Amino acid sequence: MQIDFSPKVQELHGRVKTFLEENVFPNYERREKEIAANAKEGNAYRTYPVLEELKAKAKAEGLWNLFLPESGHGYGLSNLEYSPIAEMMGRQYWSAEVFNCSAPDTGNMEVLERYGTEEQKEKWLKPLLAGEIRSSFAMTEPAVASSDATNIECRIVRDGDDYVINGRKWYITGAAAENCKVFILMGKTDPDNANRHRQQSMILVPKNTPGVTIVRDMALYGFMDPPAGHPEVLFENVRVPVSNILLGEGRGFEIAQGRLGPGRIHHCMRVVGMAEAALELMCRRVVSRVAFHKPLSDQSLWRERIAKSRTLIDQTRLLVLHAAQRMDLVGNKVAAKEIAMIKVAAPNNCCKVIDWAIQAHGAAGYSQDFLLTSYYAYARHLRTADGPDEVHNNAIAKLELAPYQLKHPK
Structure with a gap:
């Protein structure tokens, strides 16, 4: 397989590699100590100083939002051009956030970029692109086999100018983070639709909405993974405006x-x-x-x-x-x-x-x-x-x- 990356892309790959080797990888121990210090002070899920320092440095050097293809917000890389960058970041998983390229934010930003209204983009995409907040994707549920997403039981019911959400999700990556401010939640708006793939919708749910409860963080092979976490989240009579729906009912x-x-x-x-x-x-x-x-x-x-x-x-x-x-x-x-x-x-x-x-x-x-x-x-x-x-x-x-x-x- 012959890959002829342009000189511009090759130069970017080199810059990312150098930044990782000189700034990110050597700071692993400092990162661990700062996360431990946060935990000792009673909040393992708040951001830590070295991350914010490195994010500011990467942003100043133009190494920011590298993942977005065909977008005016990022570097405009194709999937193929971005792949070696993702591989380099994988050597220490936390490094992706330094460049504002970490999951689930990348996927959520792509959703908002492609399917969001101008109002939704202004309120949520803009601060996500700036790295000011983080987000989560609430899909997996403990009570059903979530490998078949048509099993989802979380309900999204319209009530006047609002939707009311009830359900329980878990392993919701990033949701425990103090700077996580919004969920993209998948639930059922039309559970009786004969087309099982038109029953579901996606909706934006601010984390601070009444009725949203972080029940507990979930371990991944014993790792609690602060400051992001993978918690169980309960949604009880959570009310959000109709304008928070993404693309329309049944488009989940x-x-x-x-x-x-x-x-x-x-x-x-x-x-x-x-x-x-x-x-x-x-x-x-x-x-x-x-x-x-x-x-x-x-x-x-x-x-x-x-x-x-x-x-x-x-x-x-x-x-x-x-x-x-x-x-x-x-x-x-x-x-x-x-x-x-x-x-x-x-x-x-x-x-x-x-x-x-x-x-x-x-x-x-x-x-x-x-x-x-x-x-x-x-x-x-x-x-x-x-x-x-x-x-x-x-x-x-x-x-x-x-x-x-x-x-x-x-």
């Missing part, structure tokens, strides 16, 4: 499909970055450790794992870049199979690499001294986030079988 699935394609690409490139970093750690470890009278790096088992890791990472990267290119050339809908394929392949392949890196480190692999446990938690959770493997594999198979079934109808 349509919006979701527009939102998830680029988000999946971003996730998959980030996890490739994590696997690349894990392989580096593995290589350093096996050349520095001796077991059974010779370095681990001289033992055939570890050479095989390192070789397989390099192959898995490069296979995954090329598959993701191909999907990104297809999205740019033919659009998300036509590239649905490629998007589904990378969503399955990336976390599975990268999980394997990270797992081997953990094994190479022995007890240290489970400790806070390395990033491997957070890498693994992210990669493993990605097998369910934005749709589980099973759903994507089913979609891939249906698309693959479609031309044969046309020739041999039932």
Whole structure:
């Protein structure tokens, strides 16, 4: 696969790489200490000084909102051009927020950019683009199998000039953050519609609206992940203006499909970055450790794992870049199979690499001294986030079988 990035894009990639290496990655320990200090003072979910310093620096250098394609608000990168940047950021997941490129804000900003009214853009998109606030996407529910989004039970009922919302959501990434100010919530406005994909709508819900309760933060493999968090959120008789609906009643699935394609690409490139970093750690470890009278790096088992890791990472990267290119050339809908394929392949392949890196480190692999446990938690959770493997594999198979079934109808 030949990729000819323009000189402008190559220069941007270099600037991001330099900024990460000189400003972001060296500040990891300071970040951890500041988050711990916030927790000790009673609020682990407020922002921390080094993040705000780095955001201001990145913004001043023009390294801001890099993810938005075909937009006057960002750098105007295509999905393919942005993919290597997302991979670089994946080496330390928190770094994406430094450039205002973190999930779920990226997807929410894309939703508002594409589907929001001018009033909605002024009130919510503008401060999100400026990095002044954060947002959440409230979709997953504890009481139903959310892998089938038509199961959603949260109700959005019109009452005069308002909508009244009742439901319970969980694993709502970013919702615990003190600077999270708004949810994009998916719920049912027309539960009796014969078309199950027209029952749902999306609506903007300010976090400080009466009836919105953060019940508890949810752990991800034991990580509470402050300051963003992934909490359970209760919506009890939450009343918002009719003008907060996005695109109109019954358009929730349509919006979701527009939102998830680029988000999946971003996730998959980030996890490739994590696997690349894990392989580096593995290589350093096996050349520095001796077991059974010779370095681990001289033992055939570890050479095989390192070789397989390099192959898995490069296979995954090329598959993701191909999907990104297809999205740019033919659009998300036509590239649905490629998007589904990378969503399955990336976390599975990268999980394997990270797992081997953990094994190479022995007890240290489970400790806070390395990033491997957070890498693994992210990669493993990605097998369910934005749709589980099973759903994507089913979609891939249906698309693959479609031309044969046309020739041999039932």
